[in-house]
Amino acid sequence: MTNLPNNKFDVCVVGLGYVGLTLATALASAGLRVAGSERSQDVVDLIASGQSPFHEFGLDEAIQAVVSRGKLVPFALEDGTPVADSYVITVGTPVKNGSVYLEDLKSAVSAVADVMPDGALTVLRSTVRVGTTRTIAEPILKDSGKKYAVAMAPERTIEGKALAELSSLPQIVGGIDENSTQLASELFARLGVEIVPVHSAEAAELAKLASNTFRDVSFAFANELAYFADQSGVDVYDVVRACNYGYDRMNVALPGPVAGPCLEKDAYILSNSADVLGVEVPLAMQGRKTNEFIVSHVVNSLLPDMNSHTPKVSILGLAFKGRPATSDTRGSLAGDFAQAMKSKYSVADVSGWDPLVSVTDAQKMGILFDELEECLNSDVVLIQTNHRFFSSEEFYSAIERNEQSGRVFVDLWNQLDAERITSIGNRLIPLGRKIIDVKDALV
Ligand SMILES: NC(=O)c1ccc[n+]([C@@H]2O[C@H](COP(=O)([O-])OP(=O)(O)OC[C@H]3O[C@@H](n4cnc5c(N)ncnc54)[C@H](O)[C@@H]3O)[C@@H](O)[C@H]2O)c1
Structure with a gap:
């Protein structure tokens, strides 16, 4: 049974991941009546209850505000795609075996083509190969026999500051024709940002x-x-x-x-x-x-050899980046570092800790999520992200509370204070400033 209402939304965002959910929330906060179409029922249920499925600064509060006022309504894809004046496609476009995977995008455009009213605008916001708007999306819309407009308006916000940047970053817009560029520009102007029109959809994609x-x-x-x-x-x-x-x-x-x-x-x-x-x-x-190449460089040139015994090793900072802070582990190199460390030290487990990443996401990367104190109780500690916690007093207190000396801290972001680490009997190896005698190395 479908939950879709009979009346039209101003805009429907298809795919409520990082990009879609922040955009849908920003458009709803700007006063538009927004529908979200999402494949995952769990994600729809969370959003309907006023929560974000991932950590993004200010997003929970913003979702609660727009969902409670009925400005943002999420729907599961299996209930059908809502009818709206405009559609924004924000599904994932991962690279698989070196090639971009566009099947989700094609099925999202097809679902839109089936329900859109005559003359509706469809905007691609997912990152795509140059030419996708004109050679993949447009033919699907054209086959519907309805009038359509189609444009590319790329997402360029940074995770962790997405809401602030959605209402401040200039928005690049390129349509397949003037009408498409105009309609897409009007839609994104509702965010209060400057519009940067380009001469083609291809220019926006590139x-x-x-x-x-x-x-x-x-x-x-x-x-x-x-x-x-x-x-x-x-x-x-x-x-x-x-x-x-x-x-x-x-x-x-x-x-x-x-x-x-x-x-x-x-x-x-x-x-x-x-x-x-x-x-x-x-x-x-x-x-x-x-x-x-950084993974093999760090593992081969910075991590110390431990021939005397099987070491305990850990990674601190498991998200793909530390600033702005995120819980997102997609594409994080923590899993690659863990694999390479297992093989270098012939250990079954690499422990890890992060201020925001979940135990499950750590496990998916082959890392045993543990207490910070336990991770610090290691022979080799790799600091993988520049999350602010790793330069905080709280972090130094945890290091100093643990009385183990002879630990090696490998700092990939040059955050640790060498004096504080070495004065308690530990060694510090930062990326790009390994302490060796310059004169010896270069002669
Ligand atoms: N994450 C970022 O900060 C960022 C920044 C710029 C651009 N992008 C690009 O934006 C796109 C989306 O990225 P993301 O990080 O939001 O991806 P994501 O995987 O977090 O979100 C995609 C969502 O779309 C849903 N989905 C897939 N097919 C669907 C369909 N047919 N109908 C409805 N829902 C569907 C998925 O269930 C998922 O929730 C990608 O092309 C990415 O490269 C991402």
């Missing part, structure tokens, strides 16, 4: 891929410097500070693991787009490979 690949490559350059620094004894933090100081033309990033559901895949989607044209994007792909 702008999204370009934004993430640019960041990926910038971070890869920082990591490449760190790999050099770790072999040479030069301190990469010293170098980056000196390069950037008072020199407007420089903005070199600092090193660290680059992961997450976007950066881990968008260079591949750009590469897929180039494949269609028979060209290559070697810089983008090299950036990705350089960032993926």
